[in-house]
Amino acid sequence: MTIRMLPETVVNRIAAGEVVERPAAAVKELVENALDAGAHQIDIVLRDGGRTLISVTDDGCGMTADEMILAVERHATSKLPDDDLSHIVTMGFRGEALPSIGAVSRLTITSRPRDGEAWQLLIEGGRKGKPQPASHAYGTRVEVRDLFYATPARLKFLKTERTELDHAVDAVQRLAMAYPEVGFSVSDGEKIRFACSSETDLSGDDAALLRRLAAVMGRDFSENALTVDAERDGIRLFGFAGLPTLNRNTTRHQYLFVNGRPVRDKLLHGAVRGAYQDFLARQRHPLVALFVEIDPQLVDVNVHPAKTEVRFRDAGVVRGLIVGALRHALAEAGHRASTTVADAALGALRPASGLPYPGRTAYPTSGTSVPSELAEVVAAYYAPVERQIPGLDGASAAAPASLEDDAAAMVGGDHPLGAARAQVHETYIVAQTGDGIVIVDQHAAHERLVYERMKKALDNGGVVRQGLLLPEVIDLDDAIATRLAERAEELAELGLVLEKFGSGAVVVREVPALLGQTDVAALVRDLADDLAELDTALALR
Known part of the structure; x- marks a missing residue:
């Protein structure tokens, strides 16, 4: 064979395969560009999970016609003024996103700088047009239509519309957590899938950040979060960590940000596991959102095409900082329990209660909260007996x-x-x-017994269900609630009857009788985490 240079369009499509492997990757790159442009509001619209349309509109600095022409050239960027890859302070820096997206889609860029007119540029399958005058507000709108139409093989490997949309929303949420001063919205063209307003109250920093984290991770996290703030060798760690009693069965709710960049790093999971190992059982994971501020020269962000991994010059120092800061926060909290667990524990107390029943279910019984005045009475009731009990030898x-x-x-x-x-x-x-x-x-033995009984019941016609006197409404992320509702028939066969209850909630009407009294909310949330982690790969039967 003769060695030859590949055409530019083929080169761009090969590069696009590394940078844009699914619609969520394109959304991430475009939102990062908007953040680098100084946007305060970013609106994203996706249709068919991003296959037919991805639209990202921001109110950033905008571009002139000449800048737009350069922006769609490979490795053209405004983010490396000194050509120094060891000092990267922006989200993007390679200049690959726009030309890569334009190589595999029909791309339209409309932009207007603060002191200029609006222009529009069209790129179709890598073929560039000429800028045309347009009408647009200050900022930039990027529209990606028919993603991967130029590479049908990649199109075949995309997941379902819902799955692709969920991945895109997750990418936006991770960026939203790091930028509370920026407002975000994600829509599927019919309804808002995620929205959060700009948190302008940055005087306390923690308050604005915690409100933004609550918008993504849920109200339970904000109510049961410990403040983390530590510094070592010029590296600062701050953020929030959930109480040990507020935990999940996957690491999906553990987030790490390095200089404002969301990253997925095994270092985080290992460090968090080490910090919580004395507080949590195996296969239970806390909720954390940690932010690392470090000299850009001490971390390499140019190690992964999607920029989701980083390499620290001294990973041991960072891990030690995370473990030490988390342990300190947990020690400061003492034996404080999350409000949800504390209410359930107090609600389970009864005047005639004796020793705990050894065969209790894996999910503790939930009940109504008891007035705090009873705490002293309960403590006295269970205090060790100081006098000698006659006849006991x-x-x-x-x-x-x-x-x-x-x-x-x-x-x-x-x-x-x-x-x-x-x-x-x-x-x-x-x-x-x-x-x-x-x-x-x-x-664990009890769980196994229940599992075997449930299998036997399925073989004999179905799991016996117990109706709830008061159906329980459980608040969840809207995408997770939709995912549960879509598998309601399978869950009903297992004895769990639920349905969608408005936006971002499900209502549970019946539970498997085999479980006895159980914490329905904890059961449904663990099931939701498993479905979010494994999706269609998780067989319920």
Whole structure:
């Protein structure tokens, strides 16, 4: 074969495959451009999940006709004035986004600078037109139509409309978290999928940032968040971390930002896991949003085509800072519990309650909150008894002989788990066998028993359902609520009957009777996290 240079259009399409692998990537690049342009309001519209239309409108500095012509050339940018890749202070810097998007779509750019007229430029499949006079407000509007029409192979591998839209919304939300002073809106052409106004109250910084985080991560997070603020070797870490009692079953709600850039880094998950390891059970993950401010020369952001990964010059210092700051915040909080969990725990208290039932379900019973005045009464009720109880000595406390005989039979008989001898922290059962001991996580064992019973019930005609006296309304992200509603039939077969309840909520009417009294909200949120993580790959049967 003869070696030859590829045509420019083919080169651009190859490059586009690295930079723009799905509509969400195009949205991310265009929104980053708007942020670099100093926008205070960014409005995004997507149709068919971004396949047929992506429109990003901002009120930034705008471009002249000559600047627009340069902007669509490869590696043309205004963001490296000194050509220094070791000192990047903007979101973009390669000059690849617009030419890459234009190579695989029909791209229209309309822009007007503060002191000039509006111009419009069209690019179709990499073929550039000439700027034409246009009518437009100050700022820029970029319209991407028929994405990947020039590369049909890539088009075939896109997911469903809903999935692509969810990825685009997630990309915008991550950027919105880092820029509370900027307003954002995302629409599918018919309804608003995400919107947040500009948080102009930046006098306290934390207040504006926390309000923005609440708009993305939910009100529960803002009500149960610990302030994190630490500095080491010129690196500052700030943000918020959720209480250990407010947790999820995936790491989806853990966010890290480096100099305002959202990144996905295993360093964060490892550091958070290390900080919370003494507070959380395995497979439970806290909610955190952490922001790192570091000298640009100490971090390399040019290591991934999508700029979602970074490399720290001294990753150990950053990890140590995260772990130390989180542990300090948790230590300052003491034994404080999240409001949702605290209310559930107090609501479960009853005047005649004795020792906790060892076979309780994996999700604690939720109930109404108890007035705080009862706290002292409850504490006194459960305080250790200081006086000697008559008749209670070693001999009388010994187990009856019949129980000892039964235990001995179990140890010597055909019982692999032996005989239960003790319970530790109301979580683990210590059992004695003929030649050793067995430690059983009673909650995991209970989950397994419920799982096996549910499988048997499915084989015998269906899971028995228990109707709720008062249907429970659970607030969720609108996309998550829609995803749950779309799989309502499958969930009903498993005994969980729910339906969409307005925008951003579901109402649960029946639950599997096998679960007994259960925290319905926690059950639905964990299920929603699993669906968000795995989507159609998660088989419910």
